[in-house]
Amino acid sequence: xxxxxxxxxxxxxxxxxxxxxxxxxxxxxxxxxxxxxxxxxxxxxxxxxxxxxxxxxxxxxxxxxxxxxxxxxxxxxxxxxxxxxxxxxxxxxxxxxxxxxxxxxxxxxxxxxxxxxxxxxxxxxxxxxxxxxxxxxxxxxxxxxxxxxxxxxxxxxxxxxxxxxxxxxxxxxxxxxxxxxxxxxxxxxxxxxxxxxxxxxxxxxxxxxxxxxxxxxxxxxxxxxxxxxxxxxxxxxxxxxxxxxxxxxxxxxxxxxxxxxxxxxxxxxxxxxxxxxxxxxxxxxxxxxx
Amino acid sequence: xxxxxxxxxxxxxxxxxxxxxxxxxxxxxxxxxxxxxxxxxxxxxxxxxxxxxxxxxxxxxxxxxxxxxxxxxxxxxxxxxxxxxxxxxxxxxxxxxxxxxxxxxxxxxxxxxxxxxxxxxxxxxxxxxxxxxxxxxxxxxxxxxxxxxxxxxxxxxxxxxxxxxxxxxxxxxxxxxxxxxxxxxxxxxxxxxxxxxxxxxxxxxxxxxxxxxxxxxxxxxxxxxxxxxxxxxxxxx
Numbered sequence: 001x002x003x004x005x006x007x008x009x010x011x012x013x014x015x016x017x018x019x020x021x022x023x024x025x026x027x028x029x030x031x032x033x034x035x036x037x038x039x040x041x042x043x044x045x046x047x048x049x050x051x052x053x054x055x056x057x058x059x060x061x062x063x064x065x066x067x068x069x070x071x072x073x074x075x076x077x078x079x080x081x082x083x084x085x086x087x088x089x090x091x092x093x094x095x096x097x098x099x100x101x102x103x104x105x106x107x108x109x110x111x112x113x114x115x116x117x118x119x120x121x122x123x124x125x126x127x128x129x130x131x132x133x134x135x136x137x138x139x140x141x142x143x144x145x146x147x148x149x150x151x152x153x154x155x156x157x158x159x160x161x162x163x164x165x166x167x168x169x170x171x172x173x174x175x176x177x178x179x180x181x182x183x184x185x186x187x188x189x190x191x192x193x194x195x196x197x198x199x200x201x202x203x204x205x206x207x208x209x210x211x212x213x214x215x216x217x218x219x220x221x222x223x224x225x226x227x228x229x230x231x232x233x234x235x236x237x238x239x240x241x242x243x244x245x246x247x248x249x250x251x252x253x254x255x256x257x258x259x260x261x262x263x264x265x266x267x268x269x270x271x272x273x274x275x276x277x278x279x280x281x282x283x284x285x286x287x288x289x290x
Numbered sequence: 291x292x293x294x295x296x297x298x299x300x301x302x303x304x305x306x307x308x309x310x311x312x313x314x315x316x317x318x319x320x321x322x323x324x325x326x327x328x329x330x331x332x333x334x335x336x337x338x339x340x341x342x343x344x345x346x347x348x349x350x351x352x353x354x355x356x357x358x359x360x361x362x363x364x365x366x367x368x369x370x371x372x373x374x375x376x377x378x379x380x381x382x383x384x385x386x387x388x389x390x391x392x393x394x395x396x397x398x399x400x401x402x403x404x405x406x407x408x409x410x411x412x413x414x415x416x417x418x419x420x421x422x423x424x425x426x427x428x429x430x431x432x433x434x435x436x437x438x439x440x441x442x443x444x445x446x447x448x449x450x451x452x453x454x455x456x457x458x459x460x461x462x463x464x465x466x467x468x469x470x471x472x473x474x475x476x477x478x479x480x481x482x483x484x485x486x487x488x489x490x491x492x493x494x495x496x497x498x499x500x501x502x503x504x505x506x507x508x509x510x511x512x513x514x515x516x517x518x519x520x521x522x523x524x525x526x527x
Contacts, residue, residue, distance in 0.1 A: 030394030037391030041377070048379060120373030127339045128392035129365035281343045 034130055035138045042142035046149070056105065056150045057157070060097035064158060068093050080221060082255035090163050094155075095249035096218025098173075099241060101154060102147045102180045107209055109143035110188030114195050126279075133276055140189060140272075144181030151177050169252040176251035179264055180244040186271035193278025216242040217249075240267035291350075292317045292366075292475040293338075293444050298347030300333055300498075307333040309498040311347070315477060317443070320470035322486040322506070323479040325495035326523055331479040332372065334495070335448045338477075339369050352443045365393065368442030368474075370433050372449045378422040382413060385421055386436050393440040400439075407435040411465065427458025434462065444475045451485065459485065483516040496523045 046052060072089040083091075116122040125135055155170060165173075191208065215236050217225075222242070226233035236242050243263035250257035277283065291314040300308040307330045315321050325331050337344050338351075340360055349356040352366035376385050383404055390400040408414050411431045421429060430450055437445060447466060451459040463478075463485050470476045478485070486492055488507035492515070493500060501522050506515050 033391050033394055033396045037388055037396075041380075041388055045377075045379065120371050120375040121377065123339070123341060123371050123373070124369075124375045124389065125392065126341060127364055127367070127369055129361045129394075130392070131361070281340050282345075283342075 031130065031134055034128060034135070035141070038125075038135070038138040039142045039145065042139070043145060043149075046146045053150065053153070056101065056108075057154055059104065060100050060154055061157065063093065063097055063100070064090055064163075065161065080223070082250045082253035082257075088163075090158075090161075091165075092221070093219055094158055094163055094165070095252055096216070096245050098151050098154065098177060098248050099180060099216070099218055099245040100213060101150045102144075102177065102184045102244070103209060103213060103241065105143060105147040105150060106181065106184030106186075106188040107191070107205055108188075109139070109146075109185055110192035110195075111205075113139070113189065113192035117192070132279055132281065136189060136275065136279060140182060140185045143185045143188070144178060147181040147185075148174070148177055165252045166254055169254050172254055173248055173251045176244075176247045179261075179268060180248060183240065183244055183264055183268040183271060186268055186275050189275035190271050190278055193275055212239060212241045215239050216245055218242075218245050240264065243267065291315055292352055293477065294348075294350040295334075295338075296348040296350075298334070298337065298344055298349065300330075300337060300344045300346075307498050308337070308344070308347075311495075311498065311500055313493055313500065313503060315444070315475050317475055318470055318473045319491060320467055320476045320478065320487075321491045321493060323477055323493045323495060324481065324483065324486065324519060325479070326481055328497075329481075329495045330498040331481075331495060332448060333498075335369075335371075335446060335479060338446055339367065340364060365440070366443045368437035368440065368445045370430075370437050370445075370447040370450045372452060374429060374433070376421040376429055376432060376436075379420065381418050381420050382408065382424070382432050383417045385432060386439055389436045390439050395440060403439045403441075404435075407438045410438070411435040425458075427454050427461065430454060430458065430462055431465075434465065438469070438474075442474065444477070445469060446477050446479075448479045449481070450478075451480070451482070483514075483519050486515060494519060494522055 068088075068090040113122060116125075125139075126132060128135060187208075213219075215232065216239050217236060218241070222233050222236055225236055240263065243260045244267075246257055247260040247264050250260065293315040295314070296312050298308050298311040299306070311330075311334065323331055323334070336342055338349060338356075340356055340363075343357060349363075351363040354363035354366065356363040377388070380388065383401075386404040386407065387400050390396070390403060395403060405414070405417070408417050411434060413428065413431055413435060416424060416428060416432075421432065424432065434447075434450070437447075445466070450466075451462055454462070466476050466478055467487065480486070486506045488505070488510070490506050492502070492504060492506045492509055494502040494509070502509055509515060509518050511518060
């Protein structure tokens, strides 16, 4: 092979004629280079698939523009924090639909992980000389940023439709959406470590997405659910998705909600730790007969 | 040696996939790992690439214990997987640059290495072609180029010629032999005896155990390697 004029800049010494092992100890920059590459790849892949953005937005928009309009008359909402006045149903479900975007995107990311694993590209990623946790975090962050992009477009459409949270709330909600995206992405990562084949995925989606979404405060306040069934209201209250939706709701209206923040952080940490365990090479998530 | 496998065992539940496997590969050598389907080749490759780890045994790559210092060991490793792993939406060059970044190479250094391996594999004129538009043989060559971009000391190829025509198969096997002559340690897993040259070292794996370890010519013993291979795996069946 020809001599490498960039030898010094890469700090990679050349071994024998075809050799060139990496020096001992990973350089700090290598982590960031890989992170940047993974983010760039995932985001450009998403932006290249316009149909995916449209599909991701159609679902919450149908809920917002059709479902909410129909339910506005049926569902009376009293004044509850963080709202300081009577609100329309569309206004109420906006945070829940932002959560829905993160939920579906987190699950779609995990679906693509299962697909990548079957197709082999996940193998390529996991054999990179970087800690597996870092590589998975990079994938997780990429998925979360995609959720954030979808939420931004959805909020813009909602704003144009007349659902207008405080402008500062649109800034304050960003960290809440990031945390929600990470939590649901970590859950998706965990699921992808448990699912052996793509065929099994649809069933798991039904057991995760629907209960998580409907047993939450996304579509109806918990007090309203408690009127119908105290047991279901309790189930809603312990659902991490409820906590994430409330965190989004309160952030959007510039009101602190420390319990929701705490529970969402805790759930994120728990899902991430379990996903890391699921992808532990000693446990062997990729094991299949070979 | 550049690659050492010591007493490696692995089981999927009750079924043993590898059973006390040991071998070493010298620097700049070409070794064919020959075995029928289900012999344990893919399991061995998954363990060598640390997709999962074995409860028993030891793997050393370029002097680094894969369990104790996995990042250093993996950095010395280039892999061509049996499954296609190219991103079909990206161009050839972007595929290479993505992999280079996973190995800590970026900017001008990565572009230099990408151009270098593309030229070596005769793919320069395909650098800006989307991977989707490449033929099967070209895609495989891109995967080989990608595996070489960080100049690994050890190159693993897991049945890299599956689905290719005769000319593409020949091109890939010839190139892998040339890499070995240039100093890279090459382990080539296959179940096709015609991909093995008489002077190649040949490890015959069956049901997770090493049945033979010699040059292909010595193993053939006056008959053909295919006959000898079939006799060996038949005898142990």
